[in-house]
Amino acid sequence: MAAQKGKDLLVKLDADGSGTFTTVAGLRTRALAFNARSVDVTNADSAGRWRELLEGAGVRSASISGRGIFRDQVSDASIRQVFFDGAIKNWQVVIPDFGTVEGPFQITALEFAGEHDGEVTFDMSLESAGALTFAAL
Structure with missing residues (x-):
């Protein structure tokens, strides 16, 4: 896979629950992170006192973060x-050439911020609130 443009990583919101996703306008940076908590089952019989983890256990989560400028009154x-x-809403992250x-x-x-000689910016953080789906492109 060739390198992808960061601007093609899109964060979209289904604000009204209709299944129609609108791109969050003005984002300059965005990220999607997946996390999985491990379950430690190490005990006195663990070989060489190495930690052992329970496969398939633990809590999975995802987070989305973005930073940008407000540009579109509707999405803002x-x-x-x-x-x-x-509210908990459906969100979509489009990862170019991946899914x-x-x-x-x-x-x-x-969060909102502004410099005296610049534009107002915003930062947002989102946490998953249920099962996520992945569809390959």
Whole structure:
């Protein structure tokens, strides 16, 4: 696979539950991280006192983060409303030449910043709130 443009990694929100995803406008950086907590089953009989983990156990989660500038009143208003409602909505992350990850997420942080000689920026963090699906492109 050849190198991909970072701008092609898209974060999309289904604000009204219709199944129609709208790209979050103005994002300059975005990231998707998968996590899996391990379950340690090490005991006195563990070979050489090496840690042992229980396969297939533990909690899986994903997080999305993004930073950008507000550019689109519709998606800006949707993000703010979803955050202040504490709502869990379906989100989609499109990873170019790889696939699409989709599922329920909650916005856990929404931050605004501005320099005296620059634009207002925002940062957002989302945490998975249920099972995610992956579809290869």
